[in-house]
Amino acid sequence: xxxxxxxxxxxxxxxxxxxxxxxxxxxxxxxxxxxxxxxxxxxxxxxxxxxxxxxxxxxxxxxxxxxxxxxxxxxxxxxxxxxxxxxxxxxxxxxxxxxxxxxxxxxxxxxxxxxxxxxxxxxxxxxxxxxxxxxxxxxxxxxxxxxxxxxxxxxxxxxxxxxxxxxxxxxxxxxxxxxxxxxxxxxxxxxxxxxxxxxxxxxxxxxxxxxxxxxxxxxxxxxxxxxxxxxxxxxxxxxxxxxxxxxxxxxxxxxxxxxxxxxxxxxxxxxxxxxxxxxxxxxxxxxxxxxxxxxxxxxxxxxxxxxx
Amino acid sequence: xxxxxxxxxxxxxxxxxxxxxxxxxxxxxxxxxxxxxxxxxxxxxxxxxxxxxxxxxxxxxxxxxxxxxxxxxxxxxxxxxxxxxxxxxxxxxxxxxxxxxxxxxx
Ligand SMILES: [Mg+2]
Numbered sequence: 001x002x003x004x005x006x007x008x009x010x011x012x013x014x015x016x017x018x019x020x021x022x023x024x025x026x027x028x029x030x031x032x033x034x035x036x037x038x039x040x041x042x043x044x045x046x047x048x049x050x051x052x053x054x055x056x057x058x059x060x061x062x063x064x065x066x067x068x069x070x071x072x073x074x075x076x077x078x079x080x081x082x083x084x085x086x087x088x089x090x091x092x093x094x095x096x097x098x099x100x101x102x103x104x105x106x107x108x109x110x111x112x113x114x115x116x117x118x119x120x121x122x123x124x125x126x127x128x129x130x131x132x133x134x135x136x137x138x139x140x141x142x143x144x145x146x147x148x149x150x151x152x153x154x155x156x157x158x159x160x161x162x163x164x165x166x167x168x169x170x171x172x173x174x175x176x177x178x179x180x181x182x183x184x185x186x187x188x189x190x191x192x193x194x195x196x197x198x199x200x201x202x203x204x205x206x207x208x209x210x211x212x213x214x215x216x217x218x219x220x221x222x223x224x225x226x227x228x229x230x231x232x233x234x235x236x237x238x239x240x241x242x243x244x245x246x247x248x249x250x251x252x253x254x255x256x257x258x259x260x261x262x263x264x265x266x267x268x269x270x271x272x273x274x275x276x277x278x279x280x281x282x283x284x285x286x287x288x289x290x291x292x293x294x295x296x297x298x299x300x301x302x303x304x305x306x307x308x
Numbered sequence: 309x310x311x312x313x314x315x316x317x318x319x320x321x322x323x324x325x326x327x328x329x330x331x332x333x334x335x336x337x338x339x340x341x342x343x344x345x346x347x348x349x350x351x352x353x354x355x356x357x358x359x360x361x362x363x364x365x366x367x368x369x370x371x372x373x374x375x376x377x378x379x380x381x382x383x384x385x386x387x388x389x390x391x392x393x394x395x396x397x398x399x400x401x402x403x404x405x406x407x408x409x410x411x412x413x414x
Contacts, residue, residue: 102394103324168392169321208343210321249340250324255352263352265359270343 018161025118026156032290033119037126039294043301044092044127044198055079092130092198093147093186095179096120099205099234100136100163101170109206109236110165115286116204116232118156123290125151133182134159137175138167147186172209176218176229183227198301199227203277207233207247212276219277228300231280232293233271238284247271248282320347323382324396327357331403334367336360346383346393353378357401368404373397 013021052061059081066080098117104110117134124132134145144159145151183199190197201222209215222229238246250270258264268274271282279300281292323346327336334357344356354369361367371378378385378399386393 102392106395168394170394208322208324245341250343251340252322252343253356254345255348255355263355265356267359 013161013163015157015161019157021114022118022153022156022160025115026122026153029115029119029122029286032287033122033126036119036123036290036294039290040123040297041127043294043298044130052082052084054083056081056083059083091190091196092200093133093183093190094124094130094199095133095135095147095182095201097135097137097141097175097179097201097203097205098144098163099138099170099203100142100165101138101167102165103170103206103208104234105165106206106237109234110163112234112236112283112286113204114160114163116234116283116289117159119286119289120202120204120293121151121156121159131186133186135175135179135182136163137171137178139169139171140167141171141175141178143182147182148189170205170209172203172205173211173214173218175203176215176222179229180218180222180225180227183225199225200297201227201229203229203231204234205231206235207231207271207275207280209276212274215276223278229277229279230293230296230300231275231277232289233280233282235282235284238282246282246284320345320383321393322346323386323393325399326396327360327399327401329401334361334369334401334403341396344382346386347381349381350378353399353401354404369401370404372400372402 052059055063055066057079061082063080063082066077069077070080096117098113104113121132121134124130131147132145132151133143133147134151136142136144142162144162145155149155179201183201187197187199219229233247235247238244238248248269248271252268252270252274254266254268256264256266271280279296281296283289283292322343324341324343326339326341329335336357342356344353348356350369350371353371355366357369358366373382373385373391374389376385376389380388382397383393385391386397391397
Protein backbone atom coordinates (compact mmCIF):
# COMPACT_ATOMS: atom_id res chain seq x y z
CA UNK A 1 0.00 0.00 0.00
CA UNK A 2 1.01 3.60 -0.51
CA UNK A 3 1.47 5.81 2.49
CA UNK A 4 1.80 9.52 2.67
CA UNK A 5 4.68 10.44 4.88
CA UNK A 6 3.19 13.25 6.99
CA UNK A 7 6.62 14.64 7.83
CA UNK A 8 7.35 15.18 4.19
CA UNK A 9 4.23 16.39 2.40
CA UNK A 10 6.16 17.32 -0.73
CA UNK A 11 6.93 13.72 -1.56
CA UNK A 12 4.17 11.17 -1.94
CA UNK A 13 6.22 8.00 -1.74
CA UNK A 14 9.41 7.20 0.06
CA UNK A 15 12.28 6.54 -2.29
CA UNK A 16 12.22 2.82 -1.48
CA UNK A 17 8.47 2.54 -2.02
CA UNK A 18 8.77 4.43 -5.30
CA UNK A 19 11.61 2.17 -6.40
CA UNK A 20 9.77 -1.06 -5.70
CA UNK A 21 6.58 0.33 -7.22
CA UNK A 22 8.43 1.37 -10.37
CA UNK A 23 10.17 -2.01 -10.61
CA UNK A 24 6.85 -3.77 -10.17
CA UNK A 25 5.13 -1.76 -12.92
CA UNK A 26 8.17 -1.80 -15.16
CA UNK A 27 8.35 -5.58 -14.86
CA UNK A 28 4.63 -6.22 -15.37
CA UNK A 29 4.60 -4.08 -18.51
CA UNK A 30 7.98 -5.06 -19.97
CA UNK A 31 6.66 -7.31 -22.74
CA UNK A 32 3.92 -4.86 -23.57
CA UNK A 33 6.46 -2.02 -23.66
CA UNK A 34 8.59 -3.87 -26.20
CA UNK A 35 5.51 -4.47 -28.33
CA UNK A 36 4.45 -0.84 -28.11
CA UNK A 37 7.99 0.38 -28.87
CA UNK A 38 8.02 -1.74 -32.02
CA UNK A 39 4.66 -0.37 -33.14
CA UNK A 40 5.74 3.20 -32.40
CA UNK A 41 9.00 2.70 -34.27
CA UNK A 42 6.98 1.92 -37.37
CA UNK A 43 4.71 4.89 -36.86
CA UNK A 44 7.34 7.44 -35.93
CA UNK A 45 9.99 6.41 -38.44
CA UNK A 46 9.90 8.46 -41.60
CA UNK A 47 7.80 6.69 -44.20
CA UNK A 48 10.16 5.34 -46.82
CA UNK A 49 7.70 5.52 -49.64
CA UNK A 50 5.66 8.62 -49.16
CA UNK A 51 2.37 9.07 -50.93
CA UNK A 52 2.07 10.31 -54.47
CA UNK A 53 0.69 13.80 -54.21
CA UNK A 54 0.64 17.29 -55.62
CA UNK A 55 -0.03 18.98 -58.91
CA UNK A 56 2.89 19.02 -61.34
CA UNK A 57 3.41 19.46 -65.07
CA UNK A 58 5.37 16.22 -65.19
CA UNK A 59 5.36 13.29 -62.87
CA UNK A 60 4.83 9.67 -62.10
CA UNK A 61 1.10 9.20 -62.20
CA UNK A 62 -1.88 11.17 -63.49
CA UNK A 63 -4.09 12.88 -60.95
CA UNK A 64 -7.54 11.79 -62.15
CA UNK A 65 -9.25 14.68 -60.39
CA UNK A 66 -7.34 17.14 -62.58
CA UNK A 67 -8.32 15.59 -65.96
CA UNK A 68 -11.79 17.13 -66.41
CA UNK A 69 -10.64 20.66 -65.41
CA UNK A 70 -7.68 20.13 -67.76
CA UNK A 71 -9.94 19.40 -70.72
CA UNK A 72 -12.48 22.05 -69.67
CA UNK A 73 -9.72 24.65 -69.54
CA UNK A 74 -8.78 23.86 -73.13
CA UNK A 75 -5.67 22.06 -71.87
CA UNK A 76 -4.38 25.17 -70.05
CA UNK A 77 -4.60 23.86 -66.47
CA UNK A 78 -1.97 21.25 -67.11
CA UNK A 79 -0.66 20.47 -63.64
CA UNK A 80 -2.14 17.01 -63.83
CA UNK A 81 0.72 14.85 -62.55
CA UNK A 82 1.56 13.55 -59.11
CA UNK A 83 5.03 12.95 -57.72
CA UNK A 84 6.42 11.00 -54.83
CA UNK A 85 7.59 13.23 -52.03
CA UNK A 86 10.98 12.91 -50.36
CA UNK A 87 10.68 11.33 -46.90
CA UNK A 88 11.66 13.87 -44.30
CA UNK A 89 13.72 13.26 -41.20
CA UNK A 90 11.38 13.17 -38.26
CA UNK A 91 11.93 13.82 -34.59
CA UNK A 92 9.43 13.98 -31.80
CA UNK A 93 8.78 15.40 -28.38
CA UNK A 94 6.25 13.57 -26.27
CA UNK A 95 4.77 14.81 -23.03
CA UNK A 96 2.98 12.43 -20.69
CA UNK A 97 0.65 14.38 -18.41
CA UNK A 98 -0.48 12.33 -15.45
CA UNK A 99 -3.52 13.37 -13.40
CA UNK A 100 -2.39 13.82 -9.78
CA UNK A 101 -5.81 14.77 -8.42
CA UNK A 102 -7.70 13.04 -5.63
CA UNK A 103 -10.36 11.60 -7.95
CA UNK A 104 -7.68 9.29 -9.36
CA UNK A 105 -7.49 7.50 -6.02
CA UNK A 106 -11.15 6.52 -6.38
CA UNK A 107 -11.68 3.18 -8.09
CA UNK A 108 -7.93 2.51 -8.00
CA UNK A 109 -7.32 4.56 -11.14
CA UNK A 110 -3.86 5.44 -9.89
CA UNK A 111 -2.53 1.89 -10.23
CA UNK A 112 -3.68 1.74 -13.83
CA UNK A 113 -2.29 5.25 -14.38
CA UNK A 114 1.15 4.23 -13.02
CA UNK A 115 1.14 1.14 -15.20
CA UNK A 116 0.27 3.29 -18.20
CA UNK A 117 3.07 5.69 -17.32
CA UNK A 118 5.58 2.86 -16.92
CA UNK A 119 4.48 1.26 -20.17
CA UNK A 120 4.48 4.37 -22.32
CA UNK A 121 7.65 5.91 -20.91
CA UNK A 122 9.51 2.60 -21.19
CA UNK A 123 8.36 2.09 -24.77
CA UNK A 124 9.39 5.61 -25.74
CA UNK A 125 12.78 5.34 -24.08
CA UNK A 126 13.38 2.12 -26.05
CA UNK A 127 13.05 4.13 -29.25
CA UNK A 128 16.11 6.15 -28.22
CA UNK A 129 15.24 9.07 -30.40
CA UNK A 130 13.11 11.96 -29.45
CA UNK A 131 12.49 13.54 -26.09
CA UNK A 132 10.17 12.60 -23.29
CA UNK A 133 8.75 14.83 -20.59
CA UNK A 134 6.41 13.90 -17.72
CA UNK A 135 4.21 16.41 -15.97
CA UNK A 136 1.73 16.05 -13.14
CA UNK A 137 -1.44 18.11 -12.97
CA UNK A 138 -4.16 18.91 -10.51
CA UNK A 139 -4.49 22.34 -8.94
CA UNK A 140 -1.18 23.14 -10.60
CA UNK A 141 1.03 21.66 -13.29
CA UNK A 142 4.45 20.38 -12.22
CA UNK A 143 7.29 19.01 -14.30
CA UNK A 144 8.18 15.56 -13.00
CA UNK A 145 10.71 14.94 -15.78
CA UNK A 146 11.97 17.55 -18.28
CA UNK A 147 12.42 17.09 -22.04
CA UNK A 148 16.20 17.53 -21.92
CA UNK A 149 16.96 14.60 -19.58
CA UNK A 150 17.08 10.94 -20.69
CA UNK A 151 14.33 8.78 -19.21
CA UNK A 152 16.15 6.04 -17.29
CA UNK A 153 14.77 3.65 -14.66
CA UNK A 154 16.09 6.06 -12.04
CA UNK A 155 14.10 8.80 -13.74
CA UNK A 156 11.05 6.54 -13.50
CA UNK A 157 11.55 6.15 -9.75
CA UNK A 158 12.04 9.90 -9.43
CA UNK A 159 8.83 10.57 -11.36
CA UNK A 160 6.71 8.14 -9.33
CA UNK A 161 7.89 9.61 -6.04
CA UNK A 162 6.41 12.96 -7.06
CA UNK A 163 2.82 11.77 -7.35
CA UNK A 164 0.45 11.82 -4.38
CA UNK A 165 -3.05 11.80 -5.96
CA UNK A 166 -4.01 14.25 -3.24
CA UNK A 167 -4.59 17.41 -5.28
CA UNK A 168 -8.01 18.90 -4.55
CA UNK A 169 -8.68 20.20 -8.05
CA UNK A 170 -8.26 18.94 -11.60
CA UNK A 171 -7.37 22.00 -13.63
CA UNK A 172 -7.21 20.52 -17.12
CA UNK A 173 -7.56 23.98 -18.66
CA UNK A 174 -4.33 25.02 -16.93
CA UNK A 175 -2.64 21.79 -17.96
CA UNK A 176 -3.36 22.39 -21.64
CA UNK A 177 -2.27 26.04 -21.41
CA UNK A 178 0.96 25.08 -19.57
CA UNK A 179 1.52 22.19 -21.96
CA UNK A 180 1.35 24.48 -25.00
CA UNK A 181 3.92 26.80 -23.38
CA UNK A 182 6.26 23.89 -22.56
CA UNK A 183 6.01 22.62 -26.13
CA UNK A 184 6.74 26.08 -27.54
CA UNK A 185 9.88 26.31 -25.39
CA UNK A 186 10.94 22.77 -26.32
CA UNK A 187 10.43 23.46 -30.02
CA UNK A 188 12.63 26.54 -29.80
CA UNK A 189 15.40 24.41 -28.22
CA UNK A 190 15.01 21.47 -30.61
CA UNK A 191 18.03 20.67 -32.73
CA UNK A 192 18.01 20.18 -36.47
CA UNK A 193 16.08 22.93 -38.18
CA UNK A 194 15.45 20.82 -41.28
CA UNK A 195 13.87 18.03 -39.34
CA UNK A 196 10.17 17.68 -38.99
CA UNK A 197 9.30 17.90 -35.30
CA UNK A 198 6.21 16.12 -34.03
CA UNK A 199 4.81 17.14 -30.69
CA UNK A 200 2.43 14.85 -28.88
CA UNK A 201 0.80 15.22 -25.50
CA UNK A 202 -0.59 12.08 -23.88
CA UNK A 203 -2.91 12.92 -21.01
CA UNK A 204 -3.50 10.08 -18.56
CA UNK A 205 -6.52 10.90 -16.43
CA UNK A 206 -9.97 9.84 -15.26
CA UNK A 207 -11.31 12.52 -17.65
CA UNK A 208 -13.38 14.44 -15.10
CA UNK A 209 -12.73 18.11 -15.76
CA UNK A 210 -14.37 21.50 -15.30
CA UNK A 211 -14.92 24.21 -17.83
CA UNK A 212 -15.09 22.22 -21.08
CA UNK A 213 -15.67 25.31 -23.25
CA UNK A 214 -12.45 27.01 -22.19
CA UNK A 215 -10.59 23.72 -22.70
CA UNK A 216 -12.09 23.34 -26.18
CA UNK A 217 -10.69 26.75 -27.14
CA UNK A 218 -7.21 25.73 -25.94
CA UNK A 219 -7.43 22.40 -27.76
CA UNK A 220 -8.05 24.36 -30.97
CA UNK A 221 -5.03 26.53 -30.17
CA UNK A 222 -2.88 23.43 -29.68
CA UNK A 223 -3.99 22.15 -33.09
CA UNK A 224 -2.93 25.43 -34.65
CA UNK A 225 0.43 24.95 -32.94
CA UNK A 226 0.57 21.43 -34.42
CA UNK A 227 0.58 19.84 -30.98
CA UNK A 228 -1.45 16.68 -30.94
CA UNK A 229 -3.28 15.93 -27.69
CA UNK A 230 -4.39 12.37 -27.11
CA UNK A 231 -6.42 11.69 -23.97
CA UNK A 232 -5.98 8.26 -22.41
CA UNK A 233 -9.05 7.85 -20.23
CA UNK A 234 -8.34 5.58 -17.29
CA UNK A 235 -11.60 3.77 -16.63
CA UNK A 236 -10.57 1.51 -13.77
CA UNK A 237 -13.95 1.69 -12.03
CA UNK A 238 -15.54 0.03 -15.07
CA UNK A 239 -13.97 -3.23 -13.97
CA UNK A 240 -16.69 -5.46 -12.51
CA UNK A 241 -14.80 -5.87 -9.22
CA UNK A 242 -14.64 -2.06 -8.88
CA UNK A 243 -18.38 -1.58 -9.30
CA UNK A 244 -18.71 -1.67 -13.06
CA UNK A 245 -19.51 2.05 -13.40
CA UNK A 246 -17.89 3.18 -16.61
CA UNK A 247 -17.04 6.75 -17.53
CA UNK A 248 -19.00 5.97 -20.71
CA UNK A 249 -22.18 5.77 -18.61
CA UNK A 250 -21.55 9.05 -16.81
CA UNK A 251 -24.30 11.62 -17.36
CA UNK A 252 -23.74 15.34 -17.18
CA UNK A 253 -26.86 17.04 -15.87
CA UNK A 254 -27.51 20.77 -16.17
CA UNK A 255 -30.44 22.33 -14.37
CA UNK A 256 -31.39 25.82 -15.38
CA UNK A 257 -34.41 28.06 -15.01
CA UNK A 258 -36.10 29.38 -18.13
CA UNK A 259 -37.58 32.89 -18.49
CA UNK A 260 -40.69 31.89 -16.53
CA UNK A 261 -38.63 30.50 -13.67
CA UNK A 262 -39.47 26.95 -14.68
CA UNK A 263 -36.66 24.46 -14.14
CA UNK A 264 -35.28 22.65 -17.14
CA UNK A 265 -33.19 19.50 -16.87
CA UNK A 266 -30.67 18.79 -19.62
CA UNK A 267 -29.09 15.35 -19.54
CA UNK A 268 -26.08 14.58 -21.74
CA UNK A 269 -23.64 11.71 -22.05
CA UNK A 270 -20.42 13.11 -20.64
CA UNK A 271 -17.87 11.51 -22.95
CA UNK A 272 -19.90 11.84 -26.14
CA UNK A 273 -21.39 15.30 -25.66
CA UNK A 274 -19.38 17.24 -23.09
CA UNK A 275 -15.77 16.02 -22.98
CA UNK A 276 -13.76 18.71 -24.80
CA UNK A 277 -10.95 16.66 -26.34
CA UNK A 278 -11.03 15.46 -29.92
CA UNK A 279 -8.89 12.36 -29.64
CA UNK A 280 -9.40 10.02 -26.71
CA UNK A 281 -9.28 6.35 -25.92
CA UNK A 282 -10.76 4.54 -22.94
CA UNK A 283 -8.53 2.01 -21.20
CA UNK A 284 -9.69 -0.48 -18.56
CA UNK A 285 -6.71 -2.78 -18.60
CA UNK A 286 -3.14 -1.81 -19.37
CA UNK A 287 -2.79 -4.87 -21.62
CA UNK A 288 -5.18 -3.19 -24.08
CA UNK A 289 -3.01 -0.11 -24.30
CA UNK A 290 -0.24 -0.99 -26.80
CA UNK A 291 -2.72 -2.14 -29.42
CA UNK A 292 -5.25 0.62 -28.93
CA UNK A 293 -2.67 3.37 -28.61
CA UNK A 294 -0.70 2.25 -31.64
CA UNK A 295 -3.80 1.96 -33.83
CA UNK A 296 -5.02 5.35 -32.68
CA UNK A 297 -1.63 7.04 -33.15
CA UNK A 298 -1.28 5.56 -36.61
CA UNK A 299 -4.63 7.02 -37.63
CA UNK A 300 -3.96 10.38 -36.05
CA UNK A 301 -0.47 10.74 -37.47
CA UNK A 302 -1.83 9.79 -40.88
CA UNK A 303 -4.32 12.61 -40.49
CA UNK A 304 -1.54 15.05 -39.54
CA UNK A 305 0.48 14.01 -42.59
CA UNK A 306 -2.59 14.36 -44.82
CA UNK A 307 -3.48 17.80 -43.50
CA UNK A 308 0.12 18.98 -43.47
CA UNK B 309 -37.87 32.14 -2.87
CA UNK B 310 -34.84 29.96 -3.32
CA UNK B 311 -32.42 31.30 -5.84
CA UNK B 312 -31.75 27.99 -7.26
CA UNK B 313 -30.97 27.96 -10.93
CA UNK B 314 -27.27 28.28 -11.49
CA UNK B 315 -26.57 30.17 -14.66
CA UNK B 316 -24.19 27.43 -15.86
CA UNK B 317 -21.32 29.78 -15.29
CA UNK B 318 -18.03 28.49 -16.63
CA UNK B 319 -16.48 29.03 -13.24
CA UNK B 320 -18.50 26.49 -11.27
CA UNK B 321 -16.90 23.17 -10.65
CA UNK B 322 -18.38 19.76 -11.16
CA UNK B 323 -18.93 16.88 -8.79
CA UNK B 324 -19.98 13.31 -9.36
CA UNK B 325 -22.97 12.32 -7.27
CA UNK B 326 -24.62 9.06 -6.40
CA UNK B 327 -28.27 9.45 -5.45
CA UNK B 328 -29.66 7.08 -2.84
CA UNK B 329 -32.85 6.80 -0.82
CA UNK B 330 -34.27 4.55 1.84
CA UNK B 331 -37.80 5.19 0.58
CA UNK B 332 -38.70 2.27 -1.69
CA UNK B 333 -41.55 4.25 -3.34
CA UNK B 334 -39.16 6.69 -4.92
CA UNK B 335 -36.20 4.40 -5.60
CA UNK B 336 -34.26 5.08 -8.81
CA UNK B 337 -33.81 2.03 -10.97
CA UNK B 338 -30.90 3.27 -12.96
CA UNK B 339 -27.88 4.22 -10.89
CA UNK B 340 -25.46 5.58 -13.48
CA UNK B 341 -23.09 8.13 -11.99
CA UNK B 342 -24.14 11.73 -12.56
CA UNK B 343 -21.98 14.83 -12.92
CA UNK B 344 -23.52 18.07 -11.69
CA UNK B 345 -22.46 21.62 -11.01
CA UNK B 346 -21.55 22.29 -7.36
CA UNK B 347 -23.68 25.45 -7.62
CA UNK B 348 -26.85 23.34 -7.31
CA UNK B 349 -29.12 23.67 -4.30
CA UNK B 350 -31.99 21.66 -2.89
CA UNK B 351 -34.65 22.80 -5.33
CA UNK B 352 -32.55 22.00 -8.41
CA UNK B 353 -31.63 18.58 -7.01
CA UNK B 354 -35.30 17.91 -6.26
CA UNK B 355 -36.12 18.81 -9.86
CA UNK B 356 -33.39 16.41 -10.97
CA UNK B 357 -34.68 13.48 -8.90
CA UNK B 358 -38.22 14.06 -10.19
CA UNK B 359 -36.86 14.14 -13.73
CA UNK B 360 -35.01 10.86 -13.19
CA UNK B 361 -38.10 9.31 -11.59
CA UNK B 362 -40.20 10.61 -14.49
CA UNK B 363 -42.80 11.59 -11.93
CA UNK B 364 -46.16 12.77 -13.22
CA UNK B 365 -46.69 14.97 -10.19
CA UNK B 366 -43.44 16.34 -8.75
CA UNK B 367 -42.59 15.25 -5.22
CA UNK B 368 -40.54 17.74 -3.20
CA UNK B 369 -37.34 16.22 -1.81
CA UNK B 370 -34.83 17.15 0.84
CA UNK B 371 -31.20 16.06 0.60
CA UNK B 372 -28.70 14.69 3.08
CA UNK B 373 -24.95 14.47 2.69
CA UNK B 374 -23.17 12.55 5.45
CA UNK B 375 -26.41 12.66 7.43
CA UNK B 376 -26.66 16.45 7.29
CA UNK B 377 -29.42 18.32 5.47
CA UNK B 378 -28.30 20.37 2.49
CA UNK B 379 -29.38 23.96 3.16
CA UNK B 380 -26.89 25.74 0.93
CA UNK B 381 -25.37 25.09 -2.49
CA UNK B 382 -23.37 21.88 -2.79
CA UNK B 383 -20.26 24.03 -3.13
CA UNK B 384 -20.87 25.86 0.14
CA UNK B 385 -21.69 22.58 1.86
CA UNK B 386 -18.45 20.96 0.69
CA UNK B 387 -16.40 23.97 1.80
CA UNK B 388 -18.10 24.19 5.19
CA UNK B 389 -17.56 20.49 5.84
CA UNK B 390 -14.12 20.11 4.31
CA UNK B 391 -15.30 17.58 1.72
CA UNK B 392 -13.45 17.20 -1.58
CA UNK B 393 -15.33 17.69 -4.84
CA UNK B 394 -12.86 15.21 -6.34
CA UNK B 395 -14.68 12.29 -4.76
CA UNK B 396 -18.08 10.90 -5.72
CA UNK B 397 -20.58 12.36 -3.30
CA UNK B 398 -23.30 10.11 -1.92
CA UNK B 399 -26.47 12.18 -1.70
CA UNK B 400 -29.48 10.74 0.09
CA UNK B 401 -32.92 12.07 -0.75
CA UNK B 402 -36.02 11.97 1.43
CA UNK B 403 -39.55 13.30 0.85
CA UNK B 404 -39.76 16.84 2.11
CA UNK B 405 -42.06 17.24 5.09
CA UNK B 406 -44.49 19.90 3.99
CA UNK B 407 -46.25 21.88 6.66
CA UNK B 408 -50.05 22.02 6.29
CA UNK B 409 -50.97 24.51 3.62
CA UNK B 410 -53.12 27.41 4.79
CA UNK B 411 -54.84 29.45 2.18
CA UNK B 412 -54.20 32.92 3.39
CA UNK B 413 -53.42 35.88 1.20
CA UNK B 414 -52.57 33.72 -1.79
MG1 LIG C 1 -9.75 14.77 -10.64
